[in-house]
Amino acid sequence: MKKIVSTVLVAVMGTMLLTGCGKTQEEAAVSETETELSFSEVEDLVEEEPAQEEPTHEGEARSDLTGEWIEEELAAQRPLAVMIGNTEIATPQYGICLADLIYEAPVEGCLTRLLAFYQDYESLEKIMSIRSCRLYYIDWALEFDAIYMHAGQAYLAEDMLSNSYVNNLSSLEGSLSSIFFRDSSKNAPHNLYVTGESIADGISIKGYETEHDADYTSHYQFDEDDEVEITLSGGEDAVVVQPGYLVNEPWFVYNPETGLYDRYQYGAAQTDAITGEQLAVKNILIQVCDWYTADSESGYLDVTTTGTGNGYYITNGAAIPVTWSKDSQTDATRYYDADGNEITLNQGKTWVCIVQNTYEENITFYAGEEEFAAE
Numbered sequence: 001m002k003k004i005v006s007t008v009l010v011a012v013m014g015t016m017l018l019t020g021c022g023k024t025q026e027e028a029a030v031s032e033t034e035t036e037l038s039f040s041e042v043e044d045l046v047e048e049e050p051a052q053e054e055p056t057h058e059g060e061a062r063s064d065l066t067g068e069w070i071e072e073e074l075a076a077q078r079p080l081a082v083m084i085g086n087t088e089i090a091t092p093q094y095g096i097c098l099a100d101l102i103y104e105a106p107v108e109g110c111l112t113r114l115l116a117f118y119q120d121y122e123s124l125e126k127i128m129s130i131r132s133c134r135l136y137y138i139d140w141a142l143e144f145d146a147i148y149m150h151a152g153q154a155y156l157a158e159d160m161l162s163n164s165y166v167n168n169l170s171s172l173e174g175s176l177s178s179i180f181f182r183d184s185s186k187n188a189p190h191n192l193y194v195t196g197e198s199i200a201d202g203i204s205i206k207g208y209e210t211e212h213d214a215d216y217t218s219h220y221q222f223d224e225d226d227e228v229e230i231t232l233s234g235g236e237d238a239v240v241v242q243p244g245y246l247v248n249e250p251w252f253v254y255n256p257e258t259g260l261y262d263r264y265q266y267g268a269a270q271t272d273a274i275t276g277e278q279l280a281v282k283n284i285l286i287q288v289c290d291w292y293t294a295d296s297e298s299g300y301l302d303v304t305t306t307g308t309g310n311g312y313y314i315t316n317g318a319a320i321p322v323t324w325s326k327d328s329q330t331d332a333t334r335y336y337d338a339d340g341n342e343i344t345l346n347q348g349k350t351w352v353c354i355v356q357n358t359y360e361e362n363i364t365f366y367a368g369e370e371e372f373a374a375e
Contacts, residue, residue, distance in 0.1 A: 064144065065100035065119055067222025067347040076211050080121040080199060081146035084114040085131040086248060088266050090190040094128040097272035097279055103140050105354035106291075108299050110246040115140055122200050125274060128183060128193035130171065133157045136303040138166060139329045140352075144219055145212055147203060151180075151192050154300045165330070167208045169199075176202050219332045221344050229259070230346050235318035237367035243286055243353035244362025252284060252351070253369060254317040261314070263351070282348025284314040285335065286363060287324050291356045303354060305329070311355075312363070313337075315346050319365050 061075035062068070079100070084093055086104070096102075099116035107113045115137050118124065133153035138160050141148040151171040153161060161168055171180040171192060179198035183191040194202075203210060223230055241252040241261065250265035260280040263270045269278045288311050290304040308325045313335060322343060326333040335343045355363060366372040 062218070062222070063100065063119055064218050064220070065117055066349055067220065067345065070119065074120055077119065078208075078210055078212055079144055079146045080118045081137075081141040081144065081148050082116050082118070082127055082194075083131050083133055083137060083148075083150040084116050084127070085129045085190055086112050086114050086265075087190070088248070089187075090129045090131075091266065092271045092273040094126045094193060094273045095124050096127075096270075097275055097277045098124060099349070101144075101350050101352070102281070103137070103352045103354065104243075104245075104250075105134075105136065105303060106245065106301060106356055107134060108301055112245050112248055112250075113137075117144060117146060122196045124196035124199070126193050126195055128273075129186070129190040130180070130192045130194065131189065133161070133168075133170075134301070134303075135160055136305050136354075138168075139305040139326075140333075142166070142330045143326075143332045145216055147208055149194070149199070149202075151189070155298070156294055156300055156302060160329075167206070169202045169206065175205055179205070217332075220350070221342055222347050223344050229316060230344060231316050232313070232318040232320050235320040236365055237317065238314050238319035238365040239317050239368050240366035240372040241284055241314055241319070242362070242364040242366075242372075243355055244359050244364065245353075245355075246359070246362075251372070252281075252314075253372075255280070256317070259316060260348070261351075280349075281351045282315060283345050283350040284312075285322075285350060285352045286312040286314070286355055287333070287335075287352060288355050288357050288360050288363075291358070303356070305333075306331075309357075311335070313343050313345075314365075 057069050059072050060069045061072040063070045063075055065079060084096065096116060098118065100119050101117040103115040104112050105115070113131060113134070130149065130151045133150035135154065135157040138148060138157060148166065148168040150168065153170070160166060169176055169179070179194060179202040181193050181198070182188065183193055185191070239254045243250060248265040250263065250270070252261035252263055254261050258280065260282055261284060263279040263281070271278050288309050292302055294300040294302055306326045306328060308323060311322050311324055312319045313322050320337060322335045322337060324333050324335050337343050
């Protein structure tokens, strides 16, 4: 608009200079009158810029996993929750950077295993490596009404998996043998994978419902579009976050340019084998839980997912203490701040770290990367 006005004014001034040379006073007076009229009409000649329309999000709905706007039909779809191996030999995993939500929890030998949630699972190229079920992971899948995929299970989980309300896809089930594949470039058991197409085939074979029930309620509480991002004012500095796992020794580093936490483990960036992209999330939840060993012979670990406990919420470079509560295996885990209010998460991906109470003291926050490096 400013450029248009300037052009008109220059043209008018040029006309004034021309009329001031070689004309009578009367003619000049007429020209001045015309010039004044031209100036008064300048604004009428300039078109107003169209107002910016607010997004309507027509045909969209909030993602239950990230709080972001996605296609309405996709938002109504039950997600897929996949057990993914996290030993060093299993990395880099395939398709992991496309997960909308990740749970990390301990298994035997102080290793961790991941439960990756995908809203748009049919578009996936490949997910690898798929590993076996542990009882407590089923509880987290049920919280999101997810279809649960795994490669067999520990005996502790057999009874739970037999319930009709646990919709699961297991590589040990004969009718599903055609949906799982082996990658010859890696050794078993770290090379089992599926594709988006085979996942859809498996769900069809089992006849599982793909949409949430009408009475399904959302899990997390996310901030609204018009709100300023949550910064956890008064929280502890948490530029670097160590959940304290002993074998993969992971850490997250806050990147102020992206507003995300970049993920590292086994001494290097954790990346996706397909894209080479480093994993990054907006939110981190640390949940401290009781645990026990089922028996001395198998050594299988079990984690208590119900009841109450403590933990932390971390986002945008800061951390606050929280308490968590879960009433039953199928109920959602709720997280509360020091005042007893349910916390609100920033929109985006979340990584939930389940930490055994025995190792709670290993959870560490650093105000900067220099401080972390000095340790």
